[in-house]
Amino acid sequence: MADPKEVKRLKALAYEMRKKLINLCGNYDGIVHIGGDLSMTDLLIGLYHHGMKVDPRDIKSPTRDRFLLSKGHGAVCMYIAMSLRGYFDYNEIVRTYGQLDSAYGMHPCKIQLPGVECSTGSLGQGLAVAAGLAFSAKQKKEKHRVFCMMGDGETCEGEVWEAANTAGSYKLGNLIGVVDRNKQLMTSFDGDYMNLEPYAAKWRAFNWNVVELDGHDMTQIVDALDNLPPATNEKPTVLIASTVKGKGVKFMEHDLGWHAGALSKADMDKAMAEIEAGYAGERSSG
Amino acid sequence: MKVTFNFGSFLSARSVAGDTIVELGQKYNTVWALTADTGGALKEYKKLFRDRYIDTGVAEQNLAGIAAGLALEGNIPFIFGMIPFMVMRACEQNRTAICYQDLPVRFIGTGGGLTSGGGSTHNAMEDISIMKSLVNMTVLSIGDPNMVRDIMLLSMTYPHPLYLRLAQGKQDRMLYEPGKFEYKIGMGLTAREGRDATIIAHGEMVFEALEAANSLAADGIDVRVVDMYSIKPVDKDLAVKAVKETKNILVLEDHLMEGGLASTLADVFADGGVYPKKFKRLGIPQVYAGFGSGEELRAKYGYDKTAAAAAIKNMLK
Numbered sequence: 230m231a232d233p234k235e236v237k238r239l240k241a242l243a244y245e246m247r248k249k250l251i252n253l254c255g256n257y258d259g260i261v262h263i264g265g266d267l268s269m270t271d272l273l274i275g276l277y278h279h280g281m282k283v284d285p286r287d288i289k290s291p292t293r294d295r296f297l298l299s300k301g302h303g304a305v306c307m308y309i310a311m312s313l314r315g316y317f318d319y320n321e322i323v324r325t326y327g328q329l330d331s332a333y334g335m336h337p338c339k340i341q342l343p344g345v346e347c348s349t350g351s352l353g354q355g356l357a358v359a360a361g362l363a364f365s366a367k368q369k370k371e372k373h374r375v376f377c378m379m380g381d382g383e384t385c386e387g388e389v390w391e392a393a394n395t396a397g398s399y400k401l402g403n404l405i406g407v408v409d410r411n412k413q414l415m416t417s418f419d420g421d422y423m424n425l426e427p428y429a430a431k432w433r434a435f436n437w438n439v440v441e442l443d444g445h446d447m448t449q450i451v452d453a454l455d456n457l458p459p460a461t462n463e464k465p466t467v468l469i470a471s472t473v474k475g476k477g478v479k480f481m482e483h484d485l486g487w488h489a490g491a492l493s494k495a496d497m498d499k500a501m502a503e504i505e506a507g508y509a510g511e512r513s514s515g
Numbered sequence: 516m517k518v519t520f521n522f523g524s525f526l527s528a529r530s531v532a533g534d535t536i537v538e539l540g541q542k543y544n545t546v547w548a549l550t551a552d553t554g555g556a557l558k559e560y561k562k563l564f565r566d567r568y569i570d571t572g573v574a575e576q577n578l579a580g581i582a583a584g585l586a587l588e589g590n591i592p593f594i595f596g597m598i599p600f601m602v603m604r605a606c607e608q609n610r611t612a613i614c615y616q617d618l619p620v621r622f623i624g625t626g627g628g629l630t631s632g633g634g635s636t637h638n639a640m641e642d643i644s645i646m647k648s649l650v651n652m653t654v655l656s657i658g659d660p661n662m663v664r665d666i667m668l669l670s671m672t673y674p675h676p677l678y679l680r681l682a683q684g685k686q687d688r689m690l691y692e693p694g695k696f697e698y699k700i701g702m703g704l705t706a707r708e709g710r711d712a713t714i715i716a717h718g719e720m721v722f723e724a725l726e727a728a729n730s731l732a733a734d735g736i737d738v739r740v741v742d743m744y745s746i747k748p749v750d751k752d753l754a755v756k757a758v759k760e761t762k763n764i765l766v767l768e769d770h771l772m773e774g775g776l777a778s779t780l781a782d783v784f785a786d787g788g789v790y791p792k793k794f795k796r797l798g799i800p801q802v803y804a805g806f807g808s809g810e811e812l813r814a815k816y817g818y819d820k821t822a823a824a825a826a827i828k829n830m831l832k
Contacts, residue, residue, distance in 0.1 A: 339616055347587060351611045357577045358612055361584015361592075368566045388608070391577030399569075 231451035235279065239447050242313055243274045244508040247477050248501060249309050253323050254490075255497030262335075264487040265380060266306035268411040268472040271445050273310040276376060276407070280454030285315040288344045294373045295362050297347045299355020300380035300409065301336040302489070307345075308333055316344045353386025355379060356406060360396045363404040363465075374460050378407045381425055382414035390435065393465075397436030402462030406437070409444065411474040415488045432467045444470025477504050520661075520692045523722065528660035529556040529684040532623050535664045536593055540564045543671060547585055547592045551575045554595060575600045579608035579620075586618035591671065597631070598624035598639035598680065602646060613676050614651045621670055621677050622646075623663075625684030627656065627718050628769025629799065629816075630809035632683075639680075640799045644774025646678045647747040653700055654747040656680040656717035656776075659690040662744065665698050673700065682719035682769070683809060690721060690742070703750040709739030712763035712793075712827050715754065717743050717776055720767045723813070727767075727823035738827060749779050755789050762792040763830045767823050769813065772798040793830040797822055 247270055254261040277283065281294040298307050305326065312319040317333075325331035332342040336350030346362075349355050359377035366373060383389065396404050410428065412419040419425045429439045438458060442449040453468050474488070475481025478500040481490075492500065533556030539546045540560055547567045548560050551574055561568040571578045575596065582592040594601060601624050602609070613620045624642065631637040647654045653675055657663055663681065670677055677700075681687070696704055706721055707728050714724040721742045728738040739761050741753060758764060764784075766777035777796035784791060797818035804812050813819040 347583075348611075348616050351607060354580055354608060354612055357580025357608070358584040358587070360577075361581040361586075362588055363584075364569060364581060365585050365588035365590055388576040388580065391571065391574035392580065395569075395571050395574070395577055395581065 231448045231455065236447045236451055239274050239278055239451065240511065242278055243271050243447065244504065246270050246274060246309055246313060247504045249319060250306065251478070251492065251497060251500045251504065253305060253309070253326060255492040255494065256323060257326055257491070259327055260489045260491050261305060262302040262489045263492070264413070264474040264481060264489070265300060265303050265409065265411065267476045267478065267481065268444070268474045269303055269306060269378065269409040270476070271447060271450060272378070272407060272409060272470055273306055275447065275450035275454055277310045277314050279451055281376060282373065283314070285311070285344070288316070291371065292373055295346050295359070295375045297355045297359045297362075297375070297377045298337060298349055299359070299377055300352065300383055301350035304335060304337040305333070307337060311344060352380070352383035353388045356389050356396070357392035359404060360392050360401060363396065363401040364399065366403055367401060372460055374403050374405055374457070376405045376407060378409065381408055381410045381412065381419065381428070384408065384425070385423055393432065393435040393437065396465040400463050401465045402458060403460035404465040405457060406465065406467035408467060408469045409472050410469050411472045413474045413485065413488070416485060418485070429469055432469070436464055438462065438464040438466040439469060440466060441469045442471070444472035445476055477507055479503055520689060522690065523688050525686040526660040526689050527685050528657070528663050528681045528687040529625055531660045531663045532556055532595070532667065532681070533559065535667045536560050537563060539667065539671065540567065543591065545590045547590050548595065549578055549582055549592050550595045551578045551600065553597055556595060575605040576608045579605040580612050582620045583608070583612035583616065583618055586613070586620050587616070591619055591621065593621045593623055595623050597637060598626050598642050599637060602639070602642040606645060610649050614649045617651045617675055619674050619676065621667070621679065623679050623681065625681045627680045627682045628809065629804050629812040630683035630719065630769065632808060634806045635803035638804055640771045640804070641774065642680060643746055643770050643776065644778070647779070651675050652747070653677045654680070655700070655745055657744055658682055658687060658717070658719045658721045658742070660687040661689060661693045662691065662698060669698065669700070680718060687719065688722040690725070698744070701745050701748040701750060703741050703743040703745060703753045705739065705753070706742045707738070707740040709737045710761055711737045712765065712830060713739040713741055713757035713761045714765045714767050714823060714827070715741045715743050715757065715776065715780060716767040717746060718769055719809070720769050723820040724767050724823060726820040727827065730820070730824050731827055736827065736831065743776055746776050746779060749783065751783050751787070754780055754783055755787060758784065758789050758791045763827070764791040764794050765823060765826050765830065766796045766798075767818060768798045769809070769818070770798055772796050772800060795826055795830060797826060
């Protein structure tokens, strides 16, 4: 069972991260994919600050866990989670985000930003590349894991299921998929046109070990990460994390308009106040 | 494989590639062979190196992504497959997962041009145009089967994505004695000297060009043949030299006339202010070519040795 102190530490980090996201979004003269950033904030904190063996001072260490952000439009969320871990300077991210020649673009670029494992942004491509990393590690008998964060919307892509089929067939137990299951695509809700359910059954059918959890419950996130099967497992694992797009800011939650958006000063203040109130309420209740 | 060199006789380029990948697998533990259910040439390799062999079944996009992942970890993945699916089905993965990150993935594609025998679904008429438009991609087209080995060996020290277009792959004409030439990326070679005109060709069309040149020699016409196996980067110097020394240029290729080597050379000449007296291209017109052997289709669409000889005669009128 998750250590309550550790959960408390991670919750505080997630709170700080949400504020930093809103601050960046409010100060950037353009759109930010804020909805899907907020839905995976708790998961990224759990991964970068608890579950993954990574060291920002040794980004090429052969023994590090690998992380691929298949939902590349959530790059800024990853940059901030990494900055909180000591990889990057948050102020530099805010100052240069999306600017000419910045290392911090809308979609992550490995060449411009060392520490990023793979350049992504075209949806549905991450899991196959992650499988390639997992194949290499398995063949070399390396112990690390490969984590691949996907949005549920991008799992409409056929390549995801080609890769899922391969990873299941080749028993890539060192491959961990994480699905930010916020049940929204860019322009529709799950079920409006495309039915993603039965979602967990689909992964099981491809011979994956499936763990379902609440992607905003830090205790569940820590438990899921602590209890991952060993990298030598016969099946790859997918964490299907039920989340809310825009989580923490009521006027963004469940609103298709906030897949990506720009925040006015007034909205930024309102969003910040909600996040602060939410965190204060959580601390007083638990 | 022991090869008795006999000009114009057949050898399977696929089997040369299959033998060479075994040789590379033995020498380098970073070599992987990948295929989407077209691993016929990999029988020996997969027996020896089961842990560095991936067959994804018929799933080319996934295969390209896996190759990118392997290369990110310092491996050299060789993808074996049929050109249209390797190049077109996985086009965006080739671009974004492999070329954008400038990863040393090797694509060994068979069935170049109209040689597949499978009809328009399986013909490869757009591949050079598509692959050469990808930033960081290198494009080679090889006719002589023994050359495949040399190129695969030299690719081990080449740090970028590389596409090797083979012709049919089953029955390919031997053109050069092994060891006679040193092949390099960015270079072509003069397969036959000549003064009156130059045929610039690639892949199996080099043999057609040599045959055309031989037939024209009987009429006293002296034709140079350049094997432009490196299409991107292209050997500009060799092409310009041909213009300066022979004035007339015929480009002969088993690819759409738009977008292939002819287009590359037209760019080279126009941008460089080097103007051939006559410039003509023969290749596949804007059609889905249908069924037939490569030889039959080349004759039907007017880019075989007979058509090439006639075009040269016409040029020199």
